[in-house]
Amino acid sequence: MSRIEEKVAALGLTLPPTHAYPSPNRTPAVLSNGILFLSGHGSGRHAMPENVKQHGKVGADATEDEAYQTARAVALQMIASIKQAVGDLDRVTRVIRLYGMVNSAPGFDRQFAVIDGASDLFYEVWGPERGLHARAAVGIAELPRRALLEIMGEFEIRD
Amino acid sequence: MSRIEEKVAALGLTLPPTHAYPSPNRTPAVLSNGILFLSGHGSGRHAMPENVKQHGKVGADATEDEAYQTARAVALQMIASIKQAVGDLDRVTRVIRLYGMVNSAPGFDRQFAVIDGASDLFYEVWGPERGLHARAAVGIAELPRRALLEIMGEFEIRD
Amino acid sequence: MSRIEEKVAALGLTLPPTHAYPSPNRTPAVLSNGILFLSGHGSGRHAMPENVKQHGKVGADATEDEAYQTARAVALQMIASIKQAVGDLDRVTRVIRLYGMVNSAPGFDRQFAVIDGASDLFYEVWGPERGLHARAAVGIAELPRRALLEIMGEFEIRD
Numbered sequence: 037m038s039r040i041e042e043k044v045a046a047l048g049l050t051l052p053p054t055h056a057y058p059s060p061n062r063t064p065a066v067l068s069n070g071i072l073f074l075s076g077h078g079s080g081r082h083a084m085p086e087n088v089k090q091h092g093k094v095g096a097d098a099t100e101d102e103a104y105q106t107a108r109a110v111a112l113q114m115i116a117s118i119k120q121a122v123g124d125l126d127r128v129t130r131v132i133r134l135y136g137m138v139n140s141a142p143g144f145d146r147q148f149a150v151i152d153g154a155s156d157l158f159y160e161v162w163g164p165e166r167g168l169h170a171r172a173a174v175g176i177a178e179l180p181r182r183a184l185l186e187i188m189g190e191f192e193i194r195d
Numbered sequence: 196m197s198r199i200e201e202k203v204a205a206l207g208l209t210l211p212p213t214h215a216y217p218s219p220n221r222t223p224a225v226l227s228n229g230i231l232f233l234s235g236h237g238s239g240r241h242a243m244p245e246n247v248k249q250h251g252k253v254g255a256d257a258t259e260d261e262a263y264q265t266a267r268a269v270a271l272q273m274i275a276s277i278k279q280a281v282g283d284l285d286r287v288t289r290v291i292r293l294y295g296m297v298n299s300a301p302g303f304d305r306q307f308a309v310i311d312g313a314s315d316l317f318y319e320v321w322g323p324e325r326g327l328h329a330r331a332a333v334g335i336a337e338l339p340r341r342a343l344l345e346i347m348g349e350f351e352i353r354d
Numbered sequence: 355m356s357r358i359e360e361k362v363a364a365l366g367l368t369l370p371p372t373h374a375y376p377s378p379n380r381t382p383a384v385l386s387n388g389i390l391f392l393s394g395h396g397s398g399r400h401a402m403p404e405n406v407k408q409h410g411k412v413g414a415d416a417t418e419d420e421a422y423q424t425a426r427a428v429a430l431q432m433i434a435s436i437k438q439a440v441g442d443l444d445r446v447t448r449v450i451r452l453y454g455m456v457n458s459a460p461g462f463d464r465q466f467a468v469i470d471g472a473s474d475l476f477y478e479v480w481g482p483e484r485g486l487h488a489r490a491a492v493g494i495a496e497l498p499r500r501a502l503l504e505i506m507g508e509f510e511i512r513d
Contacts, residue, residue: 076333177336180332
């Protein structure tokens, strides 16, 4: 097992199955020129832990703390997609950037606290050098299947 | 004529003229390190086919099926921008990722079905290997000139 | 002093201090494979000039002209982040792309005119070849700390 997968296991986490898209036109991640571009990973998908809030708007249907846990669960799905795409999580040499979109009730303005659920997990797993990343976390109007949040991102991959 | 342009023609499609920006500060696409970064291509622009819905919110001013056709027309404009930027569409070795923003009426949550209009066209044109891409499709609050949707993306270009 | 810093000074501008994130998990910019990926830079942060509108929605709490000035101030913060990340602004060989998110009142549809505040500054500073960039400018539902706007982007960096 790779070092990064050992870290994931040491945190008590198990990689979920990757998302099966309904159409053949797209895939969870594409590697080009040393950068892995991830699709938006939304919380409306299957295979989320039972206690995770998946749908609605933060500030109305879910609290900030609940949404933090949702972001952490989505980040774990992103890690599963990375493994599927590049084979070995140890090939990730840098978490480059995350773009977190939070389905926000009017007036909710603490998207950074929600997406920290993902940022904290990446930071824990890849450590202070490889895990330190750029980010934007914003409030989006609507998401597919009323997902509570969706995250995409870029990761540096070594050959 | 290049192989990809032949495919576009075989689908009965003609590349539209590219967008003329009102300001000299920006351009439809920038190539850097083997990746072509496309500007957001919105449906509010000129040179759209007459029967395409250009403005308003999906779920109120346009149906999902109408918006699918709009996304297909916007994808064709993106292809025109790619050709202008790199000269030959055969230089595209991978559709990397699309970011589709759908001007969504409250509660509309099927952005994936709308942006499939673009994804399907790229997949048809570049085929199952080069055309398979990453994607996010989300609901945006407002778009310039009340455009129904806007799409940006990244494409891998060989020298 | 570098040529680009001289240009900034000649415009009567001074680089502000960079943003201190509350969490160690993220940073203003990450360089990978020759591309500098910038975090979202929002107008809600500290160290903005006193006369700049920082909060609310364009079209309700700020005019288009006021928001243009806000975008210009945010672009200056981005330049400060670039300098911190790569040491010398002369290393920027191309402004690749900006993604501008404007906190928009319902019906406000001139996001392009707002984000021109940033595009114009980058164009003035880096000139017509290096400063010509791709861009999307859209209306976002909510932003952290009710920021009036937020901008992220990618910049090409030479070794």
